[in-house]
Structure formats: structure tokens, C-alpha cells
Amino acid sequence: MPQGKIKVKTKVPDAVKAKLQKKKKSGVAFTRRANAPIQAKKTKMQGTQKIKQLLSKAVNKSVEEDIRARASEGVINFSKAQHAVAKHNKNSKANVPDA
Template sequence: MAQGKLKVKSKLPSGVKAKKNKGKAVTKRSNAPVRSKNNAVEKNKMKAKVTKMVNAVAEKQLRALATDTPQLSAAQQRVATAPTAPVPAK
């Protein structure tokens, strides 16, 4: 429960002038031409296409490298097929 008096809004004396709102610092012209967004959209589309193409070429190259790896030497094959040491249980 609220206690205390209600706040009463004070009224200005009759001789005081009301404040005038200042206008905006920059005013817009009502008949200003609207810029078209086509250039930005086209630019973004071109960027996306180039990125896609570059990524596709890079992926092809990586896949070619992965599939065309040189054969393992005899020592590497022995290491790859050697049994590993048993892992101690914790």
C-alpha cells in the first residue's frame, strides 16, 4: 500500500512562455531523387558467384591431391600395420 501524498503537477505561472522545439539539424528535400539499389545487389551477386567458383576450384584441387597421394614406402607401411601398444586402463 502506498503511503504519502499524491504528487500534484505544478503549473507554470501565466507570464512564462512555452519552450519552442528546435527543428532537425539536417532537413531532407521532399523531391530528392531516390538512389537505385540495383548496383549494390548486382555487386553482391557477383561477389557470391566469384566466391562459389573459387571454392569449387579449391575443393577440386584438394580432392585431386587427396586421391593422388604417392604410395607409402615399405617403412611407412610397416609402421601403419604395426600393432599398437595396449592403452592402460584408468
């Protein structure tokens, strides 16, 4: 049961309607200033990702050494590849003169 008058929509004048539509189309959410550019988030994200990766590598390495020490009762058994890398590192450090 309706009470009161029936609401009738009013028609917006054409000039006002055109202005509103033009404003909607050309409007940008915000304007960038030349002296205050917005930095990309990518570089910050890459930096944090690199730090996380280095941290996880260090943690994994220390955990691996700890597990090997417990399993071998203090003796670390390296694979052939790890022996080759250790030998290469030892030789390269010996060949570098101190500055």
C-alpha cells in the first residue's frame, strides 16, 4: 500500500549531462607531478626477495652441516663434487696475493 506521491525521476539538462560525462571520461584518479614521481614497487620487492633467498640459503646450509655432524658423529662426509669445490676454493685463496 503506497503512501504519498509517486516519485518521478527528474531529467538532467543536456549541458550538465555532457559536462559530467566529459569529466568522467577524462578524469584520472590522481595526477603525477614531475618533481614527485611514484617509485615502482618492483625494485623494493626484488630487494626483499633477494634478502629472503640469502637468509634461507644460510639457514639451510647451517642445518645441513648440523644434521651431517649428528649423523656422522662429528665427521663430515662430502660428495665428490663438494670435495672438488672445496679443493678449488682452497687453491684459489692460496693463489691470491694479500693486498
